[in-house]
Amino acid sequence: MTTTEPPPPAGSASETTLRLGGVELARGIRAQVSSAAAELSLAGVTPRLAVVVATDDESSAWYVRSIAKTAAKSGVSCDIVDVGADATAQDVRTALEELSNDTSVHGIILQTPLPAGADFEDLAASIDPAKDVDGANPLSRGRLGAGLPAFAPATAAAVLALLDHYEVPLAGRTCVVVGRSNVVGKPAAQLLLRRDATVTICHRYTEDLARYTRTADVLVVAVGRPGLITAQHITEGAIVIDVGTTPTAEGGLAGDVDETGVSGLARGLTPVPGGVGPVTTALLLHHTIRSAQRHA
Numbered sequence: 001m002t003t004t005e006p007p008p009p010a011g012s013a014s015e016t017t018l019r020l021g022g023v024e025l026a027r028g029i030r031a032q033v034s035s036a037a038a039e040l041s042l043a044g045v046t047p048r049l050a051v052v053v054a055t056d057d058e059s060s061a062w063y064v065r066s067i068a069k070t071a072a073k074s075g076v077s078c079d080i081v082d083v084g085a086d087a088t089a090q091d092v093r094t095a096l097e098e099l100s101n102d103t104s105v106h107g108i109i110l111q112t113p114l115p116a117g118a119d120f121e122d123l124a125a126s127i128d129p130a131k132d133v134d135g136a137n138p139l140s141r142g143r144l145g146a147g148l149p150a151f152a153p154a155t156a157a158a159v160l161a162l163l164d165h166y167e168v169p170l171a172g173r174t175c176v177v178v179g180r181s182n183v184v185g186k187p188a189a190q191l192l193l194r195r196d197a198t199v200t201i202c203h204r205y206t207e208d209l210a211r212y213t214r215t216a217d218v219l220v221v222a223v224g225r226p227g228l229i230t231a232q233h234i235t236e237g238a239i240v241i242d243v244g245t246t247p248t249a250e251g252g253l254a255g256d257v258d259e260t261g262v263s264g265l266a267r268g269l270t271p272v273p274g275g276v277g278p279v280t281t282a283l284l285l286h287h288t289i290r291s292a293q294r295h296a
Protein backbone atom coordinates (compact mmCIF):
# COMPACT_ATOMS: atom_id res chain seq x y z
CA MET A 1 0.00 0.00 0.00
CA THR A 2 1.32 3.44 -0.86
CA THR A 3 1.06 6.17 1.75
CA THR A 4 0.52 9.00 -0.71
CA GLU A 5 -2.06 9.17 -3.48
CA PRO A 6 -0.63 9.95 -6.91
CA PRO A 7 -2.02 13.24 -8.28
CA PRO A 8 -4.75 12.82 -10.92
CA PRO A 9 -3.33 12.89 -14.45
CA ALA A 10 -3.69 16.23 -16.25
CA GLY A 11 -6.96 16.47 -18.12
CA SER A 12 -8.59 13.76 -15.99
CA ALA A 13 -12.27 13.88 -15.24
CA SER A 14 -11.69 15.12 -11.66
CA GLU A 15 -10.93 18.55 -13.08
CA THR A 16 -14.58 18.91 -14.00
CA THR A 17 -15.88 18.87 -10.42
CA LEU A 18 -16.35 22.47 -9.36
CA ARG A 19 -15.47 23.36 -5.79
CA LEU A 20 -18.53 25.17 -4.47
CA GLY A 21 -16.77 27.06 -1.69
CA GLY A 22 -18.71 29.16 0.81
CA VAL A 23 -15.96 31.43 2.09
CA GLU A 24 -16.44 34.17 -0.54
CA LEU A 25 -20.21 34.12 -0.21
CA ALA A 26 -19.91 34.26 3.60
CA ARG A 27 -17.55 37.23 3.31
CA GLY A 28 -20.13 39.11 1.26
CA ILE A 29 -22.89 38.40 3.77
CA ARG A 30 -20.61 39.45 6.64
CA ALA A 31 -19.86 42.73 4.86
CA GLN A 32 -23.61 43.43 4.72
CA VAL A 33 -23.89 42.51 8.39
CA SER A 34 -21.04 44.86 9.33
CA SER A 35 -22.47 47.87 7.52
CA ALA A 36 -25.98 47.23 8.88
CA ALA A 37 -24.54 46.83 12.39
CA ALA A 38 -22.70 50.15 12.04
CA GLU A 39 -25.93 51.85 10.92
CA LEU A 40 -27.83 50.36 13.85
CA SER A 41 -25.19 51.48 16.28
CA LEU A 42 -25.57 55.07 15.00
CA ALA A 43 -29.24 54.70 15.91
CA GLY A 44 -28.16 53.57 19.39
CA VAL A 45 -28.88 49.86 18.92
CA THR A 46 -26.16 47.23 19.33
CA PRO A 47 -27.33 44.03 17.62
CA ARG A 48 -27.02 41.25 20.16
CA LEU A 49 -27.10 37.48 19.77
CA ALA A 50 -27.28 34.98 22.65
CA VAL A 51 -26.05 31.40 22.17
CA VAL A 52 -27.41 28.95 24.72
CA VAL A 53 -25.15 25.91 25.17
CA ALA A 54 -25.85 22.79 27.25
CA THR A 55 -23.41 20.34 25.67
CA ASP A 56 -19.72 19.41 25.46
CA ASP A 57 -20.20 18.24 21.85
CA GLU A 58 -17.17 19.15 19.71
CA SER A 59 -19.16 19.94 16.55
CA SER A 60 -21.29 22.38 18.53
CA ALA A 61 -18.15 23.88 20.12
CA TRP A 62 -16.70 24.50 16.65
CA TYR A 63 -19.83 26.34 15.66
CA VAL A 64 -20.02 28.40 18.85
CA ARG A 65 -16.39 29.51 18.45
CA SER A 66 -17.08 30.38 14.84
CA ILE A 67 -20.19 32.42 15.80
CA ALA A 68 -18.30 34.31 18.54
CA LYS A 69 -15.32 35.09 16.27
CA THR A 70 -17.48 36.20 13.35
CA ALA A 71 -19.79 38.29 15.55
CA ALA A 72 -16.83 40.10 17.09
CA LYS A 73 -15.51 41.01 13.62
CA SER A 74 -18.94 42.15 12.39
CA GLY A 75 -20.05 44.49 15.16
CA VAL A 76 -22.59 42.08 16.61
CA SER A 77 -22.45 41.52 20.34
CA CYS A 78 -22.50 37.82 21.22
CA ASP A 79 -23.18 36.25 24.62
CA ILE A 80 -22.39 32.58 25.17
CA VAL A 81 -24.80 31.38 27.83
CA ASP A 82 -23.31 28.04 28.88
CA VAL A 83 -25.63 26.30 31.31
CA GLY A 84 -23.43 23.17 31.36
CA ALA A 85 -23.82 19.67 29.92
CA ASP A 86 -25.48 18.54 33.16
CA ALA A 87 -28.21 21.21 32.99
CA THR A 88 -31.85 20.16 33.42
CA ALA A 89 -34.55 21.00 30.91
CA GLN A 90 -35.82 23.61 33.38
CA ASP A 91 -32.36 25.28 33.54
CA VAL A 92 -32.38 25.61 29.75
CA ARG A 93 -35.96 26.88 29.71
CA THR A 94 -35.19 29.51 32.34
CA ALA A 95 -32.22 30.76 30.31
CA LEU A 96 -34.34 30.97 27.13
CA GLU A 97 -37.16 32.78 28.93
CA GLU A 98 -34.80 35.34 30.47
CA LEU A 99 -33.20 36.05 27.11
CA SER A 100 -36.62 36.27 25.43
CA ASN A 101 -37.67 38.90 28.00
CA ASP A 102 -34.43 40.87 27.73
CA THR A 103 -35.13 43.74 25.29
CA SER A 104 -31.39 44.22 24.58
CA VAL A 105 -31.21 40.71 23.02
CA HIS A 106 -32.28 40.41 19.35
CA GLY A 107 -31.35 36.84 18.51
CA ILE A 108 -31.37 33.56 20.43
CA ILE A 109 -29.98 30.19 19.32
CA LEU A 110 -30.18 27.00 21.33
CA GLN A 111 -27.34 24.63 20.42
CA THR A 112 -27.92 20.94 19.83
CA PRO A 113 -27.36 18.33 21.13
CA LEU A 114 -29.06 18.77 24.51
CA PRO A 115 -28.62 16.77 27.73
CA ALA A 116 -30.72 13.60 28.13
CA GLY A 117 -34.22 14.50 29.26
CA ALA A 118 -34.22 17.89 27.52
CA ASP A 119 -36.36 17.95 24.39
CA PHE A 120 -35.27 20.46 21.75
CA GLU A 121 -38.73 21.03 20.22
CA ASP A 122 -40.28 21.51 23.61
CA LEU A 123 -37.60 23.95 24.81
CA ALA A 124 -37.40 25.90 21.56
CA ALA A 125 -41.04 26.91 22.13
CA SER A 126 -39.65 29.18 24.88
CA ILE A 127 -37.69 31.26 22.35
CA ASP A 128 -39.55 34.48 21.46
CA PRO A 129 -40.45 33.92 17.75
CA ALA A 130 -39.28 37.49 16.98
CA LYS A 131 -35.79 36.50 18.21
CA ASP A 132 -35.83 32.98 16.78
CA VAL A 133 -32.93 33.57 14.36
CA ASP A 134 -32.27 29.84 13.89
CA GLY A 135 -35.92 29.01 13.16
CA ALA A 136 -36.20 26.56 16.06
CA ASN A 137 -39.53 27.49 17.63
CA PRO A 138 -42.28 25.16 16.35
CA LEU A 139 -44.19 28.31 15.40
CA SER A 140 -41.35 29.38 13.07
CA ARG A 141 -41.16 25.82 11.70
CA GLY A 142 -44.87 25.74 10.98
CA ARG A 143 -44.78 29.14 9.31
CA LEU A 144 -41.85 28.05 7.16
CA GLY A 145 -43.72 24.90 6.14
CA ALA A 146 -46.81 26.97 5.34
CA GLY A 147 -44.80 29.37 3.18
CA LEU A 148 -45.27 32.30 5.59
CA PRO A 149 -42.46 34.71 6.54
CA ALA A 150 -40.24 33.24 9.29
CA PHE A 151 -36.55 32.79 9.99
CA ALA A 152 -35.38 29.52 8.45
CA PRO A 153 -32.75 27.54 10.33
CA ALA A 154 -29.45 29.15 9.32
CA THR A 155 -27.98 25.91 7.93
CA ALA A 156 -30.96 25.20 5.70
CA ALA A 157 -30.86 28.82 4.53
CA ALA A 158 -27.13 28.40 3.84
CA VAL A 159 -27.79 25.40 1.58
CA LEU A 160 -30.17 27.52 -0.53
CA ALA A 161 -27.82 30.53 -0.45
CA LEU A 162 -25.00 28.38 -1.89
CA LEU A 163 -27.22 26.91 -4.60
CA ASP A 164 -28.34 30.42 -5.57
CA HIS A 165 -24.82 31.81 -5.42
CA TYR A 166 -23.66 29.18 -7.92
CA GLU A 167 -26.84 29.67 -9.98
CA VAL A 168 -28.01 26.06 -9.68
CA PRO A 169 -31.52 25.82 -11.12
CA LEU A 170 -34.06 24.25 -8.77
CA ALA A 171 -37.52 24.53 -10.33
CA GLY A 172 -38.49 21.16 -11.73
CA ARG A 173 -35.19 19.56 -10.71
CA THR A 174 -34.93 16.40 -8.63
CA CYS A 175 -33.48 17.16 -5.18
CA VAL A 176 -32.66 14.47 -2.64
CA VAL A 177 -31.99 15.37 0.98
CA VAL A 178 -30.29 12.77 3.18
CA GLY A 179 -31.11 13.49 6.84
CA ARG A 180 -34.40 14.68 8.30
CA SER A 181 -33.42 16.55 11.46
CA ASN A 182 -35.52 19.57 12.36
CA VAL A 183 -32.36 21.70 12.35
CA VAL A 184 -31.14 20.83 8.84
CA GLY A 185 -32.68 18.09 6.67
CA LYS A 186 -36.37 18.84 7.06
CA PRO A 187 -36.19 22.63 6.67
CA ALA A 188 -33.75 22.28 3.73
CA ALA A 189 -36.27 20.00 2.03
CA GLN A 190 -39.06 22.52 2.69
CA LEU A 191 -37.04 25.38 1.24
CA LEU A 192 -36.25 23.31 -1.87
CA LEU A 193 -39.93 22.42 -2.22
CA ARG A 194 -40.81 26.10 -1.96
CA ARG A 195 -38.49 26.65 -4.92
CA ASP A 196 -40.47 24.15 -7.00
CA ALA A 197 -38.00 21.28 -6.86
CA THR A 198 -39.22 17.68 -6.65
CA VAL A 199 -37.93 16.61 -3.25
CA THR A 200 -37.16 13.22 -1.72
CA ILE A 201 -36.07 12.90 1.91
CA CYS A 202 -33.94 9.92 3.02
CA HIS A 203 -33.04 8.82 6.55
CA ARG A 204 -31.79 5.92 8.64
CA TYR A 205 -34.67 3.66 7.58
CA THR A 206 -34.32 4.30 3.86
CA GLU A 207 -33.67 1.00 2.13
CA ASP A 208 -31.07 1.13 -0.63
CA LEU A 209 -30.03 4.76 -0.15
CA ALA A 210 -28.11 4.83 -3.44
CA ARG A 211 -31.28 4.02 -5.37
CA TYR A 212 -32.68 7.42 -4.31
CA THR A 213 -29.52 9.51 -4.22
CA ARG A 214 -28.67 8.46 -7.78
CA THR A 215 -31.83 10.18 -9.00
CA ALA A 216 -30.62 13.54 -7.68
CA ASP A 217 -29.76 16.56 -9.80
CA VAL A 218 -29.05 18.20 -6.44
CA LEU A 219 -28.01 16.06 -3.47
CA VAL A 220 -27.98 17.59 0.03
CA VAL A 221 -26.35 15.42 2.69
CA ALA A 222 -26.83 16.25 6.39
CA VAL A 223 -26.11 13.13 8.42
CA GLY A 224 -22.81 13.36 10.31
CA ARG A 225 -21.24 10.15 8.97
CA PRO A 226 -17.97 10.70 7.10
CA GLY A 227 -17.74 8.68 3.91
CA LEU A 228 -21.47 7.87 3.76
CA ILE A 229 -21.80 9.18 0.21
CA THR A 230 -19.49 7.58 -2.34
CA ALA A 231 -19.24 7.51 -6.12
CA GLN A 232 -21.91 4.79 -6.26
CA HIS A 233 -24.44 7.17 -4.66
CA ILE A 234 -24.37 9.85 -7.32
CA THR A 235 -25.07 10.29 -10.99
CA GLU A 236 -22.68 12.09 -13.27
CA GLY A 237 -23.30 15.83 -13.24
CA ALA A 238 -24.96 16.02 -9.81
CA ILE A 239 -24.51 19.04 -7.56
CA VAL A 240 -23.62 17.82 -4.07
CA ILE A 241 -24.00 19.93 -0.93
CA ASP A 242 -22.17 18.38 2.01
CA VAL A 243 -23.53 19.67 5.31
CA GLY A 244 -21.83 17.11 7.55
CA THR A 245 -19.20 18.37 9.99
CA THR A 246 -17.69 15.57 12.04
CA PRO A 247 -14.62 16.51 14.08
CA THR A 248 -11.66 14.27 13.18
CA ALA A 249 -8.97 12.84 15.45
CA GLU A 250 -6.49 15.22 13.80
CA GLY A 251 -8.49 18.25 14.93
CA GLY A 252 -10.07 18.92 11.54
CA LEU A 253 -13.62 18.52 10.21
CA ALA A 254 -14.94 15.79 7.91
CA GLY A 255 -18.01 15.99 5.70
CA ASP A 256 -20.35 13.12 4.80
CA VAL A 257 -19.13 12.82 1.21
CA ASP A 258 -16.10 10.85 0.03
CA GLU A 259 -14.58 13.78 -1.83
CA THR A 260 -12.01 11.75 -3.74
CA GLY A 261 -14.59 9.19 -4.83
CA VAL A 262 -17.15 11.63 -6.23
CA SER A 263 -14.62 13.95 -7.77
CA GLY A 264 -14.78 13.82 -11.53
CA LEU A 265 -18.34 12.49 -11.35
CA ALA A 266 -20.17 15.31 -9.57
CA ARG A 267 -20.55 18.62 -11.39
CA GLY A 268 -20.00 20.50 -8.14
CA LEU A 269 -19.26 19.74 -4.50
CA THR A 270 -19.08 21.93 -1.41
CA PRO A 271 -15.86 21.43 0.57
CA VAL A 272 -15.72 20.70 4.30
CA PRO A 273 -14.51 22.88 5.89
CA GLY A 274 -15.09 26.01 3.84
CA GLY A 275 -18.50 25.19 2.36
CA VAL A 276 -21.84 25.32 4.16
CA GLY A 277 -20.31 26.13 7.59
CA PRO A 278 -19.09 29.69 7.02
CA VAL A 279 -22.33 30.59 5.21
CA THR A 280 -24.38 29.22 8.13
CA THR A 281 -22.53 31.41 10.61
CA ALA A 282 -22.82 34.51 8.40
CA LEU A 283 -26.57 33.96 7.89
CA LEU A 284 -27.19 33.50 11.61
CA LEU A 285 -25.72 36.96 12.14
CA HIS A 286 -27.67 38.30 9.17
CA HIS A 287 -30.88 37.05 10.77
CA THR A 288 -29.86 38.73 14.04
CA ILE A 289 -29.41 42.02 12.18
CA ARG A 290 -32.87 41.69 10.62
CA SER A 291 -34.36 41.12 14.05
CA ALA A 292 -32.48 44.13 15.48
CA GLN A 293 -33.64 46.30 12.56
CA ARG A 294 -37.23 45.37 13.25
CA HIS A 295 -36.72 46.16 16.90
CA ALA A 296 -35.19 49.54 16.05
Ligand SMILES: NC(=O)C1=CN([C@@H]2O[C@H](COP(=O)(O)OP(=O)(O)OC[C@H]3O[C@@H](n4cnc5c(N)ncnc54)[C@H](OP(=O)(O)O)[C@@H]3O)[C@@H](O)[C@H]2O)C=CC1
Binding pocket: 059, 112, 155, 158, 178, 179, 180, 181, 182, 183, 184, 185, 202, 203, 204, 205, 206, 209, 222, 223, 224, 225, 228, 243, 244, 245, 246, 276, 277, 280, 281
Ligand atom coordinates in the same frame (compact mmCIF):
# COMPACT_ATOMS: atom_id res chain seq x y z
N1 LIG B 1 -22.18 23.02 8.36
C1 LIG B 1 -23.18 23.44 9.12
O1 LIG B 1 -23.52 24.57 9.09
C2 LIG B 1 -23.91 22.47 9.98
C3 LIG B 1 -23.50 21.19 10.04
N2 LIG B 1 -24.19 20.28 10.77
C4 LIG B 1 -23.72 18.92 10.68
O2 LIG B 1 -24.61 18.20 9.84
C5 LIG B 1 -24.73 16.87 10.27
C6 LIG B 1 -26.19 16.56 10.56
O3 LIG B 1 -26.63 17.37 11.62
P1 LIG B 1 -28.05 17.17 12.28
O4 LIG B 1 -29.10 17.21 11.25
O5 LIG B 1 -28.12 18.10 13.41
O6 LIG B 1 -27.88 15.64 12.83
P2 LIG B 1 -28.94 14.63 13.43
O7 LIG B 1 -28.12 13.58 14.08
O8 LIG B 1 -29.98 15.34 14.18
O9 LIG B 1 -29.63 14.01 12.13
C7 LIG B 1 -28.97 13.12 11.30
C8 LIG B 1 -29.91 12.57 10.26
O10 LIG B 1 -29.22 11.63 9.48
C9 LIG B 1 -29.99 10.44 9.35
N3 LIG B 1 -29.12 9.28 9.19
C10 LIG B 1 -28.30 8.72 10.12
N4 LIG B 1 -27.66 7.67 9.60
C11 LIG B 1 -28.07 7.54 8.33
C12 LIG B 1 -27.77 6.65 7.29
N5 LIG B 1 -26.89 5.65 7.44
N6 LIG B 1 -28.38 6.81 6.11
C13 LIG B 1 -29.27 7.81 5.92
N7 LIG B 1 -29.58 8.71 6.88
C14 LIG B 1 -28.99 8.58 8.07
C15 LIG B 1 -30.81 10.37 10.59
O11 LIG B 1 -31.96 9.60 10.33
P3 LIG B 1 -33.10 9.29 11.42
O12 LIG B 1 -33.90 10.56 11.51
O13 LIG B 1 -33.86 8.18 10.84
O14 LIG B 1 -32.39 8.99 12.69
C16 LIG B 1 -31.13 11.84 10.85
O15 LIG B 1 -32.28 12.26 10.18
C17 LIG B 1 -23.78 16.76 11.47
O16 LIG B 1 -22.51 16.36 11.00
C18 LIG B 1 -23.70 18.18 11.99
O17 LIG B 1 -22.51 18.43 12.71
C19 LIG B 1 -25.34 20.60 11.44
C20 LIG B 1 -25.78 21.88 11.44
C21 LIG B 1 -25.07 22.91 10.73
Ligand SMILES: Nc1nc(=O)c2c([nH]1)NC[C@@H]1CN(c3ccc(C(=O)N[C@@H](CCC(=O)O)C(=O)O)cc3)C=[N+]21
Binding pocket: 059, 060, 062, 063, 065, 066, 109, 110, 111, 112, 113, 134, 154, 155, 183, 245, 253, 272, 273, 274, 275, 276, 277, 278, 280, 281
Ligand atom coordinates in the same frame (compact mmCIF):
# COMPACT_ATOMS: atom_id res chain seq x y z
N1 LIG C 1 -29.35 24.60 17.02
C1 LIG C 1 -28.28 24.27 16.32
N2 LIG C 1 -28.12 24.77 15.07
C2 LIG C 1 -27.01 24.46 14.35
O1 LIG C 1 -26.86 24.95 13.20
C3 LIG C 1 -26.01 23.59 14.92
C4 LIG C 1 -26.23 23.11 16.21
N3 LIG C 1 -27.37 23.44 16.88
N4 LIG C 1 -25.34 22.29 16.80
C5 LIG C 1 -24.07 21.98 16.17
C6 LIG C 1 -24.17 21.98 14.67
C7 LIG C 1 -22.82 22.08 13.97
N5 LIG C 1 -22.87 23.32 13.23
C8 LIG C 1 -21.82 23.91 12.53
C9 LIG C 1 -21.98 25.12 11.88
C10 LIG C 1 -20.91 25.75 11.25
C11 LIG C 1 -19.67 25.19 11.26
C12 LIG C 1 -18.56 25.92 10.62
O2 LIG C 1 -18.60 27.12 10.49
N6 LIG C 1 -17.54 25.24 10.17
C13 LIG C 1 -16.46 25.89 9.46
C14 LIG C 1 -15.18 25.85 10.23
C15 LIG C 1 -15.29 26.63 11.53
C16 LIG C 1 -14.04 27.39 11.90
O3 LIG C 1 -13.12 27.48 11.09
O4 LIG C 1 -14.00 27.90 13.04
C17 LIG C 1 -16.37 25.26 8.09
O5 LIG C 1 -17.10 24.30 7.83
O6 LIG C 1 -15.60 25.75 7.29
C18 LIG C 1 -19.48 23.97 11.89
C19 LIG C 1 -20.55 23.33 12.52
C20 LIG C 1 -24.07 23.92 13.48
N7 LIG C 1 -24.85 23.22 14.26
